[in-house]
Amino acid sequence: MGTLATKYDPREVEGKWYEYWERHGLFHSEPDGREPYTIVIPPPNVTGVLHMGHMLNNTIQDILVRRARMDGKNALWVPGTDHASIATEAKVVKRLAEQGISKRSLTREEFLKHAWDWTHEHGGIILKQLRRLGASCDWDRTAFTMDEKRSESVLRVFVDLFEKGYIYRGLRMVNWDPKAQTALSTEEVIHRDEKSKLYYLRYYVANDDLTGETGQEGEIVHRDAQGRRYAVVATTRPETIMGDTAMCINPKDPKNQWLRGKRVIVPLVGRVIDVIEDHYVDVEFGTGCLKVTPAHDTNDYMLGRTHNLETIDIFNPDGTIGPASPLYVGMDRMDCRKQIVVDLEAAGLLEKVEDYENKVGYSERNPDTAVEPRLCMQWFLKMKHFAEIALPPVMNDELKFYPPKYKNTYRAWLENIQDWCISRQLWWGHRIPAYFLPTAEGEEERYVVAMNEEQALAKARALPGYENITADQLRHDEDALDTWFSSWLWPVSLFDGINHPGNAEISYYYPTADLVTGPDIIFFWVARMIMAGYEFAGDMPFRNVYFTGIVRDKLGRKMSKSLGNSPDPIGLIDRFGADGVRMGMMLSAPAGNDILFDEALCEQGRNFNNKIWNAFRLVKGWQVSDDVEQPEHSRLAVEWFGQVLNATLAEVKDLFSKFRLNEALMAVYRLFWEEFSAWYLEVVKPAYEHPIDRATLDATWHYFDTLLRLLHPFMPFITEELWQHIGEHADGDSIMTARIPEAGQVNESLLAAMAQAKEIVGGVRNVRKSKNLPPREALTLQVVGQLDNPFKPIICKLGGLEAIAEVEAKEATAASFLVGTLELAVPLGNNINVEEELAKLEADLAYARGFLATVEKKLSNERFVANAPEAVVAGERKKQADALSRIETLTAAIAALKQ
RNA sequence: GGGCGCUUAGCUCAGCUGGUUCAGAGCACCUGCCUUACAAGCAGGGGGUCGGCGGUUCGAAUCCGUCAGCGCCCACCA
Numbered sequence: 001m002g003t004l005a006t007k008y009d010p011r012e013v014e015g016k017w018y019e020y021w022e023r024h025g026l027f028h029s030e031p032d033g034r035e036p037y038t039i040v041i042p043p044p045n046v047t048g049v050l051h052m053g054h055m056l057n058n059t060i061q062d063i064l065v066r067r068a069r070m071d072g073k074n075a076l077w078v079p080g081t082d083h084a085s086i087a088t089e090a091k092v093v094k095r096l097a098e099q100g101i102s103k104r105s106l107t108r109e110e111f112l113k114h115a116w117d118w119t120h121e122h123g124g125i126i127l128k129q130l131r132r133l134g135a136s137c138d139w140d141r142t143a144f145t146m147d148e149k150r151s152e153s154v155l156r157v158f159v160d161l162f163e164k165g166y167i168y169r170g171l172r173m174v175n176w177d178p179k180a181q182t183a184l185s186t187e188e189v190i191h192r193d194e195k196s197k198l199y200y201l202r203y204y205v206a207n208d209d210l211t212g213e214t215g216q217e218g219e220i221v222h223r224d225a226q227g228r229r230y231a232v233v234a235t236t237r238p239e240t241i242m243g244d245t246a247m248c249i250n251p252k253d254p255k256n257q258w259l260r261g262k263r264v265i266v267p268l269v270g271r272v273i274d275v276i277e278d279h280y281v282d283v284e285f286g287t288g289c290l291k292v293t294p295a296h297d298t299n300d301y302m303l304g305r306t307h308n309l310e311t312i313d314i315f316n317p318d319g320t321i322g323p324a325s326p327l328y329v330g331m332d333r334m335d336c337r338k339q340i341v342v343d344l345e346a347a348g349l350l351e352k353v354e355d356y357e358n359k360v361g362y363s364e365r366n367p368d369t370a371v372e373p374r375l376c377m378q379w380f381l382k383m384k385h386f387a388e389i390a391l392p393p394v395m396n397d398e399l400k401f402y403p404p405k406y407k408n409t410y411r412a413w414l415e416n417i418q419d420w421c422i423s424r425q426l427w428w429g430h431r432i433p434a435y436f437l438p439t440a441e442g443e444e445e446r447y448v449v450a451m452n453e454e455q456a457l458a459k460a461r462a463l464p465g466y467e468n469i470t471a472d473q474l475r476h477d478e479d480a481l482d483t484w485f486s487s488w489l490w491p492v493s494l495f496d497g498i499n500h501p502g503n504a505e506i507s508y509y510y511p512t513a514d515l516v517t518g519p520d521i522i523f524f525w526v527a528r529m530i531m532a533g534y535e536f537a538g539d540m541p542f543r544n545v546y547f548t549g550i551v552r553d554k555l556g557r558k559m560s561k562s563l564g565n566s567p568d569p570i571g572l573i574d575r576f577g578a579d580g581v582r583m584g585m586m587l588s589a590p591a592g593n594d595i596l597f598d599e600a601l602c603e604q605g606r607n608f609n610n611k612i613w614n615a616f617r618l619v620k621g622w623q624v625s626d627d628v629e630q631p632e633h634s635r636l637a638v639e640w641f642g643q644v645l646n647a648t649l650a651e652v653k654d655l656f657s658k659f660r661l662n663e664a665l666m667a668v669y670r671l672f673w674e675e676f677s678a679w680y681l682e683v684v685k686p687a688y689e690h691p692i693d694r695a696t697l698d699a700t701w702h703y704f705d706t707l708l709r710l711l712h713p714f715m716p717f718i719t720e721e722l723w724q725h726i727g728e729h730a731d732g733d734s735i736m737t738a739r740i741p742e743a744g745q746v747n748e749s750l751l752a753a754m755a756q757a758k759e760i761v762g763g764v765r766n767v768r769k770s771k772n773l774p775p776r777e778a779l780t781l782q783v784v785g786q787l788d789n790p791f792k793p794i795i796c797k798l799g800g801l802e803a804i805a806e807v808e809a810k811e812a813t814a815a816s817f818l819v820g821t822l823e824l825a826v827p828l829g830n831n832i833n834v835e836e837e838l839a840k841l842e843a844d845l846a847y848a849r850g851f852l853a854t855v856e857k858k859l860s861n862e863r864f865v866a867n868a869p870e871a872v873v874a875g876e877r878k879k880q881a882d883a884l885s886r887i888e889t890l891t892a893a894i895a896a897l898k899q
Numbered sequence: 900g901g902g903c904g905c906u907u908a909g910c911u912c913a914g915c916u917g918g919u920u921c922a923g924a925g926c927a928c929c930u931g932c933c934u935u936a937c938a939a940g941c942a943g944g945g946g947g948u949c950g951g952c953g954g955u956u957c958g959a960a961u962c963c964g965u966c967a968g969c970g971c972c973c974a975c976c977a
Contacts, residue, residue, distance in 0.1 A: 006937065191974090198977085235977060282976050290977055299975045358977085373975090408903055409972055416973080519971085554910085587925075588911055592904095594970090596911065604926070607939040614937035621936075663913070666925065681936085688935065762943080769943060775934060863957040872918050872958090879919080 008613035010577025014717045018131055024732045027136045029076035031508035037068035037075045038512035040491050041137065043145060045084035047091060047122040050129040052551040052559055052597060053518065055569045056589060059582045060548060061516045062135050063661055066713040070740045076509060077136060078494050079127060080143035085429035085483040086180055086365045092118050092428065108427050115428045129570060134578050134716045143494055145486040146430065153498035154430045154486045155451050157536065162449040166382045173301045174421050176374035177363040178319030182425040183378050185482060186418055187523050189361040189371050196358055199238045200351035201344060203247055203264040204230040206272045218254040231264055232351050234286030236358055238344065239336040241266050242325040243314040244273060246292040248303060251277040253288045267349035269326055276307045298373050311375065319372060379423035379432060386531035387414040399530065399540045402659045403592035406519055406547055413523050422482045429480030436475040437466055488528035491541035498536055506537065515542040518550065546659045549594040556596055572602055579715035580606035586665050586714060608669060609718050615677050616722050619700055625691035633793035634696040637683040641703060643750045644675045649743035652710060668710050676707060683794050701726055709740050756819060757791040763817040764799035767826045771815060778802040782810045784823040812896045818844065821882045823889045838897055845890040852883040
């Protein structure tokens with residue numbers, strides 16, 4: 001260990017031990033006879049870099065897996081990365097654009113080559129960073145959602161679900177991301193409140209004779225200066241009027257009765273459209289007139305289907321105005337909105353504009369891009385069956401959520417589940433294994449679904465009329481699958497349970513134990529893994545789900561690049577050490593609550609490292625002598641600390657079982673700092689340059705060893721470093737695989753006695769401080785009456801006492817204090833300040849009398865005495881007796897002092 | 900518009916099935932100490948009528964109702 005610096009330096013230690021653990025294969029797991037404990041990592045994006053959310057999440061996983069390992073389980077943490085279809089493709093497209101290459105100028109194969117290059121270049125950085133954190137992943141098993149086994153799994157599952165009739169293809173209104181130019185699932189749309197405008201547009205009545213009726217009672221008829229009648233339509237999206245194919249009113253709307261059966265003219269466009277009637281229209285909203293654009297609004301699409309309306313898609317896939325529009329072709333939709341408002345106004349077709357707040361859907365991956373409802377052909381997975389198999393186990397707690405409040409969220413989603421749009425118009429991802437067959441013009445499309453071209457060909461040839469089809473006549477679907485269509489298989493596919501059901505690995509490691517992830521992906525990932533788990537492995541994918549919170553800054557703001565409030569995790573590790581940062585993360589991370597990250601917490605973690613380090617230095621520096629007999633105070637301290645340790649071992653075990661890891665850490669923290677360092681070590685510490693006895697030293701090392709084990713899951717590096725220096729260890733030994741002992745029976749009375757002893761010591765220290773007595777001056781402690789406490793020698797040592805005297809009355813010139821009902825006093829001779837002492841005693845007396853009054857009031861309440869349980873009443877009577885006794889003591893003390 | 904959750908010390912939180920482990924912890928703060936393990940430390944200390952109001956009860960931080968504030972999730976009113 002070299003020289004023992006007064007400060008712990010993690011930099012010398014952390015890399016060394018991580019390399020040691022890897023070299024000795026300590027992270028690796030193989031099935032054996034032990035109970036398995038398995039965690040699969042939520043795979044980070046392959047080209048991502050570590051952020052604070054990962055730090056929290058992976059610290060928790062590492063704590064759980066290290067603890068399980070030390071509980072004797074065969075612990076396995078499987079790492080891997082996600083191909084992150086849409087996110088990665090976006091990055092690659094962006095980089096190509098920077099090089100002046102457009103995606104469209106490349107073939108699929110060329111593009112994928114670039115994407116793989118990028119993946120190999122930037123991929124896996126995050127896995128290296130996890131090593132800095134101390135993550136004890138079995139790196140031999142590192143997987144990728146698009147590696148061979150996982151890809152085969154995905155295709156197999158697609159074919160299987162298609163054959164089961166759960167996958168279908170259809171023309172549907174989907175959420176379209178014009179930037180990524182792909183369809184999205186409903187879950188990938190983020191709705192945000194937005195301040196926008198409500199535009200009121202004039203739709204003139206077609207072929208209006210200016211002498212038309214003026215309107216019945218309750219009708220609202222608009223006329224311009226020339227007397228021409230028009231309807232007013234309120235819309236937030238005036239740029240879509242080029243796609244209007246009807247106007248709709250509610251047949252029961254009195255103010256718009258006059259529009260029934262009329263035709264109106266779309267402003268600027270000039271197209272004449274029918275006024276249709278549907279109860280869908282809200283009479284109260286706007287003017288009660290709704291423009292219907294079936295191609296660009298989900299509701300309008302429904303109306304269009306009901307009323308057989310024409311559908312005019314005025315947009316290009318990239319969100320610019322397309323050739324189907326009579327106006328503004330080529331203009332971006334957002335620019336078009338501005339321009340059309342100007343033009344409408346100029347044409348006198350804009351009635352008014354109001355401020356308006358509404359929700360706009362944005363793409364989860366391109367947060368600045370508003371999602372466009374778009375009608376197109378996509379692949380869908382029917383979800384009803386999956387919702388039915390995934391809901392019960394969570395609701396009846398076979399599969400537990402921590403915290404349980406997320407059960408509600410989960411249920412609400414499953415009970416209102418929509419079919420999952422699984423196709424993406426992307427190249428980076430698993431290509432949909434569908435093969436289209438040649439068909440005649442106008443004939444409905446035909447396709448086969450198969451694992452590969454060969455099988456597809458065989459399937460195709462089995463179809464009547466296609467007996468002689470050749471491979472080059474098959475057209476492989478261009479689309480890729482949603483990323484989550486591979487990650488929902490993760491807990492199964494990692495053990496190759498899709499391709500080889502029932503193999504030795506899946507049988508042993510599945511179901512996994514705990515999943516640690518954020519609640520933001522409860523639908524994307526957690527729910528779907530539960531579905532896939534039951535469907536493809538016949539059982540739950542994990543027994544418990546621990547939902548972490550979101551990491552925010554100390555002001556409660558989300559961490560973001562633009563705010564610059566997101567610290568670089570590796571930088572933090574450099575400054576505070578991985579152990580310090582891990583502790584900083586955990587100190588304020590109750591399950592499910594957002595954590596307000598503050599660097600000060602890492603500092604606290606670092607300080608704790610230093611505390612452990614210095615405690616170690618102290619014990620390491622002791623000289624042992626077999627000639628020294630064990631002092632009584634040391635013997636007692638050893639006995640007592642064993643009990644505290646037992647109690648904490650039990651407490652921590654219980655807290656782990658409830659995933660209350662921050663409380664478990666706090667329990668260990670206090671055990672080490674308060675009980676072990678401030679009390680135990682202070683008692684057994686030999687006088688300067690005096691040796692320690694063998695029995696106490698052995699016990700102390702034993703305790704230190706156990707404390708390090710308890711701490712190891714939280715702070716793996718420093719604990720390994722110190723543990724290696726306790727006793728003899730062979731190369732390859734590690735605290736990682738040492739066991740955390742089971743708690744023995746706790747002797748509560750010893751703990752209570754020590755609590756009293758600590759209070760007495762505190763009282764003496766108080767006297768010493770308030771009277772300015774030097775720390776080394778030996779004092780005598782008087783106890784009025786009897787002190788029935790086994791730890792008197794400890795009280796003497798820590799109080800700096802030469803004697804504890806049990807007396808009938810304390811000396812008049814003594815500084816007294818109470819512990820419970822017991823009066824204790826330190827004689828001060830001439831040092832006493834009578835006035836001060838009197839004032840203190842009077843204050844105590846007043847408090848005791850007030851306390852007595854409240855107790856007696858309670859006891860004089862007949863209904864209390866009659867109704868409350870006996871134990872409670874007895875408790876009150878004891879309080880009463882104690883208070884009376886205390887008052888007596890205080891009164892006597894005051895009287896004595898006054899003489 | 901529906902649903903869920905939260906509100907306890909300056910900050911972050913714990914307080915399970917109502918009553919001596921009921922008002923707690925860590926940090927921060929104040930006071931005194933460079934006492935040969937540690938000033939990244941030691942010893943001591945102050946601080947909350949448990950969001951407001953009402954109810955149930957002998958008794959409420961804890962149960963019920965209500966109001967206020969905050970947060971999250973879901974939802975096709977343009």
